[in-house]
Amino acid sequence: MDFKKEVAGIISSLVDMEVEKVMELMEVPPHANMGDYAFPCFQLAKVMRKAPNMIAAELAAKVQTHAIIEKAEAAGGYLNFFLNKNVFIGDTIKRVLEQGEKYGYNSMGEGKTITIDFSSPNVAKPFHIGHMSSTIIGGSMEKIFRHLGFKVERINHLGDYGTQFGKLISAYKRWVDHEALEKEPINELLRIYVKFHEEAENNPELENEARAYFKQLEDGDKEAIALWERFRALSIKEFEQTYKKLHIEFDSYAGESFYTDKMGEIIDMLEDKKLLVESNGARIVDLSEFNLPPCLVIKSDGTTIYVTRDLAAALYRKRTYDFHKNIYVVGTTQSLHFSQLFHVLKLMGFEWAKDCVHIGFGLVKFPDRKLSTRKGDVVLLEEVLDEAVQRTMALIEQKNPDLKDKEDAAKKVGIGAVIYTFLKNNRDRDIVFSWEDTINFDGDSGPYVQYTYVRGKSILRRAGQLPETADYSVLTSDDEFNLIKLLGAFGDSVKEAAERYEPFVVTRHITEIAKAYNKFYINHPILNAEESIKNARLHLTQAVCNVIKTGLKLICIETPEYM
Numbered sequence: 001m002d003f004k005k006e007v008a009g010i011i012s013s014l015v016d017m018e019v020e021k022v023m024e025l026m027e028v029p030p031h032a033n034m035g036d037y038a039f040p041c042f043q044l045a046k047v048m049r050k051a052p053n054m055i056a057a058e059l060a061a062k063v064q065t066h067a068i069i070e071k072a073e074a075a076g077g078y079l080n081f082f083l084n085k086n087v088f089i090g091d092t093i094k095r096v097l098e099q100g101e102k103y104g105y106n107s108m109g110e111g112k113t114i115t116i117d118f119s120s121p122n123v124a125k126p127f128h129i130g131h132m133s134s135t136i137i138g139g140s141m142e143k144i145f146r147h148l149g150f151k152v153e154r155i156n157h158l159g160d161y162g163t164q165f166g167k168l169i170s171a172y173k174r175w176v177d178h179e180a181l182e183k184e185p186i187n188e189l190l191r192i193y194v195k196f197h198e199e200a201e202n203n204p205e206l207e208n209e210a211r212a213y214f215k216q217l218e219d220g221d222k223e224a225i226a227l228w229e230r231f232r233a234l235s236i237k238e239f240e241q242t243y244k245k246l247h248i249e250f251d252s253y254a255g256e257s258f259y260t261d262k263m264g265e266i267i268d269m270l271e272d273k274k275l276l277v278e279s280n281g282a283r284i285v286d287l288s289e290f291n292l293p294p295c296l297v298i299k300s301d302g303t304t305i306y307v308t309r310d311l312a313a314a315l316y317r318k319r320t321y322d323f324h325k326n327i328y329v330v331g332t333t334q335s336l337h338f339s340q341l342f343h344v345l346k347l348m349g350f351e352w353a354k355d356c357v358h359i360g361f362g363l364v365k366f367p368d369r370k371l372s373t374r375k376g377d378v379v380l381l382e383e384v385l386d387e388a389v390q391r392t393m394a395l396i397e398q399k400n401p402d403l404k405d406k407e408d409a410a411k412k413v414g415i416g417a418v419i420y421t422f423l424k425n426n427r428d429r430d431i432v433f434s435w436e437d438t439i440n441f442d443g444d445s446g447p448y449v450q451y452t453y454v455r456g457k458s459i460l461r462r463a464g465q466l467p468e469t470a471d472y473s474v475l476t477s478d479d480e481f482n483l484i485k486l487l488g489a490f491g492d493s494v495k496e497a498a499e500r501y502e503p504f505v506v507t508r509h510i511t512e513i514a515k516a517y518n519k520f521y522i523n524h525p526i527l528n529a530e531e532s533i534k535n536a537r538l539h540l541t542q543a544v545c546n547v548i549k550t551g552l553k554l555i556c557i558e559t560p561e562y563m
């Protein structure tokens with residue numbers, strides 16, 4: 001039973017308001033002694049021309065005794081509902097156990113497609129820690145949307161186009177070390193790219209050569225294209241090693257180059273609508289009516305740019321996927337770019353411009369610069385993930401050397417710990433990365449949540465077979481009720497995460513569940529309790545494990561069985 005919806009139904013039957021609207025307004029009171037749900041009467045005050053506290057009092061008197069409600073009380077302008085604990089507890093545990101991985105699922109997205117453009121690194125450039133946010137926020141948004149019934153298209157909009165490929169071809173022909181290219185492609189491509197720039201300082205001829213190669217590439221020259229394809233394929237292969245560690249997959253690698261032949265149509269459309277304005281030889285779209293700087297679409301040398309390809313990509317996505325939402329997970333440093341992009345689409349008359357969303361995020365900072373770095377100041381994601389696994393392994397060796405399948409646990413815990421750090425606060429906040437907070441078993445951390453699951457599973461194993469039935473009416477403590485309330489609200493947290501495009505809402509919710517379970521565990525015996533209580537608490541433990549595992553999965557974190 002969806003208790004919130006039931007309560008909303010009761011309210012809706014008493015006032016002139018749709019159930020959905022009531023649900024939107026409903027809150028969870030800050031203290032348990034104020035009830036389980038609260039309905040604020042302030043909006044009704046305007047329509048009913050009465051003070052909110054009077055409305056709340058009248059409504060409280062009208063709420064009949066009801067199977068799921070113990071009582072309703074007015075408190076100021078709020079109407080507070082106290083659920084019938086017995087019914088709520090029984091129903092919630094039963095639902096979690098029955099629905100398993102599907103618990104918290106909602107059909108709201110059925111029949112709708114969401115495109116998510118995420119990760120989107122640049123070919124032949126290092127995959128650094130800054131790409132982690134996009135990769136992981138995008139990856140969890142995908143899972144969260146799927147849990148709400150949406151169909152999701154995962155798009156990696158690779159940076160695989162531009163004049164730098166002319167330089168790379170030139171550098172490749174002069175200096176490439178073939179063996180190194182096979183072994184560590186991106187490193188080698190970066191090396192020769194850097195060398196190109198060093199050499200070009202004394203030898204300006206190189207720039208001309210690079211321009212000529214880029215022209216060849218654009219004109220479809222076979223050799224140039226074959227080389228470009230090789231750089232691209234080698235880069236993807238290397239990116240995929242990291243994606244594999246993070247369990248991230250894509251449906252499409254249609255990057256910038258994919259839109260080469262699709263920009264002409266966009267430019268024609270812009271011309272038709274008379275949106276292109278001449279400016280110092282370049283062609284721009286004036287966005288002053290939106291208080292934005294002009295959007296440069298064609299440079300003075302006639303070449304297109306990043307945003308031109310994004311215009312083509314947006315139209316392509318609408319036509320191909322008929323998206324309900326078209327999402328871009330890219331750092332807030334590109335906010336202006338996306339704002340301009342969406343406004344140009346709007347001026348072009350595409351009503352779906354309103355469905356395009358930029359999900360920004362802050363920077364990653366390293367207060368302890370002891371992180372290993374190979375190249376200057378870029379911190380490679382691969383190295384951070386590897387170090388996380390090594391550090392976890394060292395901890396396991398120290399704390400639990402007899403653990404079976406240590407490698408598996410070290411991977412799931414180490415990588416999970418890094419992911420958690422990226423999803424623990426709201427997106428806008430910069431991430432301050434420290435090993436101390438990341439690989440930590442006590443605080444708000446991935447290992448802490450995983451450990452709670454492992455603890456629960458260990459209790460269940462010691463108990464043997466899970467009893468088939470249990471009488472939940474014996475679960476009467478506040479610790480138990482608070483824990484079960486959090487389990488009951490899991491679906492709401494998934495929905496909220498989707499609506500706010502904030503996976504951390506799920507992170508925070510399962511962390512609260514873990515804390516509530518540990519509090520319950522410290523205060524109450526499970527295996528040593530009297531038979532009926534033990535059985536009910538085992539069911540509760542199983543339910544907690546289910547929800548933690550599902551929640552972790554939604555934020556791309558795996559759950560070890562032992563650690």
Ligand code: ARG
Pocket residue numbers: 117119120121122157158159310313328330
């Ligand atoms: N390749 C770009 C970068 O690394 C990100 C691309 C984001 N997606 C897009 N459609 N513009 O900065």
